[in-house]
Amino acid sequence: MILVFLDQADGEIKKSSLEAAAYAAGVAKMMNTTAEALILGPTKFNLSTLGNYGITKVHAASSEVLTAFDSQVYTTAIQQAVEKSGAEIIILSNNSSAKAIAPRLSIRLKAGLVMGAVALPDTSNGFIIKKNVFSGKAFAHVKVETTKKIIVLEQNAFHVTKTEGTASIEPFEPTVPASKIKVLSSNKTTGEVLLSEASIVISGGRGLKGPENWHLVTDLASLLGAATACSRPVADVGWRPHKEHVGQTGLAIAPNLYFAIGISGAIQHLAGVNRSKVIVVINKDPEAPFFKAADYGIVGDLFEVMPKIIAAVKKLKDVA
Amino acid sequence: MKILVCISKTPDTTAKIAFDDNNTKFATAGVQWIINPYDEWYALVRAIELKEADPSTVIHLVNVGGSENDAIIRKALALGGDEAIRINKDATDPFDIATQIATVAKAGGYDLIFTGKETIDYNNGSIGGMVAELLDMPYIAHAIKFTLQGTTVTVEREIEGGEETDECQLPLVVSCQQGMAEARIPNMKGIMGARTKPLKVQEPAPVDTYTSISAFELPPAKAGVKLVSADTPEELVRLLHEEARVF
Numbered sequence: 372m373i374l375v376f377l378d379q380a381d382g383e384i385k386k387s388s389l390e391a392a393a394y395a396a397g398v399a400k401m402m403n404t405t406a407e408a409l410i411l412g413p414t415k416f417n418l419s420t421l422g423n424y425g426i427t428k429v430h431a432a433s434s435e436v437l438t439a440f441d442s443q444v445y446t447t448a449i450q451q452a453v454e455k456s457g458a459e460i461i462i463l464s465n466n467s468s469a470k471a472i473a474p475r476l477s478i479r480l481k482a483g484l485v486m487g488a489v490a491l492p493d494t495s496n497g498f499i500i501k502k503n504v505f506s507g508k509a510f511a512h513v514k515v516e517t518t519k520k521i522i523v524l525e526q527n528a529f530h531v532t533k534t535e536g537t538a539s540i541e542p543f544e545p546t547v548p549a550s551k552i553k554v555l556s557s558n559k560t561t562g563e564v565l566l567s568e569a570s571i572v573i574s575g576g577r578g579l580k581g582p583e584n585w586h587l588v589t590d591l592a593s594l595l596g597a598a599t600a601c602s603r604p605v606a607d608v609g610w611r612p613h614k615e616h617v618g619q620t621g622l623a624i625a626p627n628l629y630f631a632i633g634i635s636g637a638i639q640h641l642a643g644v645n646r647s648k649v650i651v652v653i654n655k656d657p658e659a660p661f662f663k664a665a666d667y668g669i670v671g672d673l674f675e676v677m678p679k680i681i682a683a684v685k686k687l688k689d690v691a
Numbered sequence: 692m693k694i695l696v697c698i699s700k701t702p703d704t705t706a707k708i709a710f711d712d713n714n715t716k717f718a719t720a721g722v723q724w725i726i727n728p729y730d731e732w733y734a735l736v737r738a739i740e741l742k743e744a745d746p747s748t749v750i751h752l753v754n755v756g757g758s759e760n761d762a763i764i765r766k767a768l769a770l771g772g773d774e775a776i777r778i779n780k781d782a783t784d785p786f787d788i789a790t791q792i793a794t795v796a797k798a799g800g801y802d803l804i805f806t807g808k809e810t811i812d813y814n815n816g817s818i819g820g821m822v823a824e825l826l827d828m829p830y831i832a833h834a835i836k837f838t839l840q841g842t843t844v845t846v847e848r849e850i851e852g853g854e855e856t857d858e859c860q861l862p863l864v865v866s867c868q869q870g871m872a873e874a875r876i877p878n879m880k881g882i883m884g885a886r887t888k889p890l891k892v893q894e895p896a897p898v899d900t901y902t903s904i905s906a907f908e909l910p911p912a913k914a915g916v917k918l919v920s921a922d923t924p925e926e927l928v929r930l931l932h933e934e935a936r937v938f
């Protein structure tokens with residue numbers, strides 16, 4: 372049996388967790404078994420609709436205690452769900468909570484762990500999973516040699532196809548220790564598209580000259596329902612917040628479209644974005660290294676090109 | 692207070708990524724090695740700042756690797772830190788690395804263990820959580836701010852779309868990223884001092900294998916960029932809509 376842990380934010384299941392659910396169903400199909408889900412804490416999500424992602428049963432622990440995140444508490448709860456359900460393979464989505472839970476769970480369950488999986492397992496010769504390494508510049512095929520296995524799926528790496536189906540819901544009451552971590556405050560921008568989950572990302576570099584010109588990035592982003600990002604020097608000088616910085620030392624993303632404006636495409640920047648499906652580059656320098664990694668591009672002055680692009684997108688989206 | 696900082700060695704951020712031996716080994720010829728940026732810029736420097744604030748603090752560095760790692764360990768010692776322990780094993784299985792580090796940590800009785808957010812070669816981000824579990828300590832990942840008052844720790848950590856501030860008591864394990872500290876370069880005094888600081892080499896503890904890398908693969912090369920004239924940017928919008936179908 373395959374068990375997928377569904378991570379929540381404010382009572383909603385994260386998009387990346389739904390990808391993990393569909394992936395779990397994919398693994399289950401390969402191995403002739405079923406995929407069940409685990410959810411911790413009260414939820415607003417209609418759990419039976421998880422059947423649309425191929426999940427047959429949901430273990431739902433609705434205790435309020437589980438609202439605050441603590442990897443020790445969550446690991447214990449997941450371990451109990453694994454014992455109760457008899458799961459052999461545990462799947463999580465590669466987001467901030469999984470990064471803290473999965474390694475602990477690996478020790479607890481004596482289960483080999485693959486962080487950042489990008490494909491379904493290859494079971495022709497053992498159990499091998501492809502994952503990102505060298506910051507998106509290569510892949511490794513990792514053989515998991517333990518009976519129990521944990522796979523942490525990269526965000527945006529697995530395409531979800533919905534099916535018909537209804538998942539049954541089974542209440543689950545884990546016995547967890549008191550948390551040693553007290554959450555003092557949490558500060559989240561709401562209403563914005565999350566950079567880690569976005570399917571379109573519009574990004575700006577030093578070529579924009581200053582924060583006062585950022586409307587060229589944000590206007591296009593809001594028209595396309597996209598998230599915004601930036602290069603490291605832009606965050607370093609404070610034109611944009613650090614959480615927008617992508618690259619080797621920032622966030623690594625893999626959207627369907629990465630639209631880079633006035634970014635040179637240094638190797639450390641590419642490391643965070645080169646898994647994007649389509650890369651568009653706007654740069655006045657034809658020699659900018661980014662063009663080598665791009666699918667589409669315009670060699671030109673962004674201050675002339677971008678207003679025209681924004682106008683054309685407005686026209687396409689039919690907004691005045 | 693005793694702090695343990697986990698230091699790993701990675702290829703320089705501009706290194707060419709290629710593989711030898713039928714794609715089973717990273718090709719190291721001509722590669723420059725550095726301290727993993729997260730470990731150096733954020734974990735180590737924040738530990739040094741804590742020692743500057745309280746000089747009774749002791750900082751130990753730990754690395755799991757062969758003798759070829761001594762150069763980067765010395766560089767870390769030049770930045771700061773009192774002594775280093777290298778566990779003599781060329782390991783890639785995170786379970787193996789974490790078990791070795793936990794063995795050192797248990798013996799040393801540390802109050803605080805810092806790791807980097809992830810290594811820029813294997814990109815696992817799993818060592819900190821594994822060590823925390825092996826030591827039964829709380830773990831806070833992706834810390835961007837860390838303050839200490841007595842034995843009470845306040846950590847700001849990155850979550851999707853924002854930050855969360857947590858409070859916890861020592862001992863604990865923290866993985867560090869941008870925001871924790873500002874990168875520094877070692878000064879002459881540090882470089883001279885590093886030569887005489889202890890670098891202890893320890894033999895590894897026996898462990899089971901959880902995972903192994905069977906092969907590497909490079910991503911397929913891009914087909915090449917399709918350029919649109921700067922005079923007709925609306926043509927780019929049309930291509931993205933009709934050909935690439937990304938919006």
Ligand SMILES: Cc1cc2nc3c(=O)[nH]c(=O)nc-3n(C[C@H](O)[C@H](O)[C@H](O)COP(=O)(O)OP(=O)(O)OC[C@H]3O[C@@H](n4cnc5c(N)ncnc54)[C@H](O)[C@@H]3O)c2cc1C
Nearest residue numbers: 576577578602603618619620633634635637639655656673
């Ligand atoms: C260890 C290490 C780690 C690093 N990690 C990261 C990382 O994670 N992320 C990251 O981004 N960087 C990282 N860097 C920095 C990286 O090497 C580059 O310096 C950085 O990405 C450059 O940012 P940029 O492209 O915005 O600026 P620049 O390199 O200054 O490029 C600006 C570009 O804008 C173009 N331009 C200027 N004016 C116009 C105009 N009017 N119209 C159109 N185009 C214009 C220029 O032709 C140029 O190509 C790292 C560096 C090191 C050493």
Ligand SMILES: Nc1ncnc2c1ncn2[C@@H]1O[C@H](COP(=O)(O)O)[C@@H](O)[C@H]1O
Nearest residue numbers: 697699755806807809810815816817818
């Ligand atoms: N071989 C190693 N020796 C010491 N510390 C390591 C080693 N590998 C990883 N680490 C630490 O664990 C962190 C996360 O590594 P990883 O889980 O491999 O991405 C790194 O930033 C280091 O702080």
